[in-house]
Amino acid sequence: MFRPGWRFFPVPALAALVVLGLGSGGLSLAGLRASSGLPLISDALIGNARAAAGFLSIAEDVPLMPGLAESPDAATVFDKPSGRIAHTEAKGKVSVAAVRKFYADTLPQLGWQNIGPEHYRRETEQLRLSVTGRDGALTVRFELLPNQ
Numbered sequence: 001m002f003r004p005g006w007r008f009f010p011v012p013a014l015a016a017l018v019v020l021g022l023g024s025g026g027l028s029l030a031g032l033r034a035s036s037g038l039p040l041i042s043d044a045l046i047g048n049a050r051a052a053a054g055f056l057s058i059a060e061d062v063p064l065m066p067g068l069a070e071s072p073d074a075a076t077v078f079d080k081p082s083g084r085i086a087h088t089e090a091k092g093k094v095s096v097a098a099v100r101k102f103y104a105d106t107l108p109q110l111g112w113q114n115i116g117p118e119h120y121r122r123e124t125e126q127l128r129l130s131v132t133g134r135d136g137a138l139t140v141r142f143e144l145l146p147n148q
Contacts, residue, residue: 068092083146
């Protein structure tokens with residue numbers, strides 16, 4: 001049975017806490033690892049869970065459009081004193097118009113302000129999107145940069 005003070009979290013509920021609850025202010029991944037004694041939760045696993053839940057592996061607050069799949073080897077992240085620089089790309093059988101509409105509609109709801117074509121700003125970061133290819137075979141590149 002369970003020891004007093006312990007709580008049972010089914011795996012999907014724990015995954016939802018990790019994917020949606022972390023980074024939103026209260027609980028941190030480091031705090032979860034330290035308090036739970038779960039050193040087996042790797043950053044790669046967290047990134048994969050975020051991608052499965054519809055968010056980019058490099059940014060838990062940037063959604064991944066349905067129909068796009070993040071390229072597993074494309075993500076790079078550099079932490080600098082001025083902020084992080086991160087890059088990834090996703091591919092899919094979607095149209096350019098659908099990608100632009102999805103991000104124009106979704107990102108402002110998450111606090112991102114449109115400051116130019118496929119260019120957004122929020123707090124201390126900028127997000128740049130670039131779409132290449134043709135409808136049905138697109139590559140969308142995501143670039144996070146510190147505000148300048």
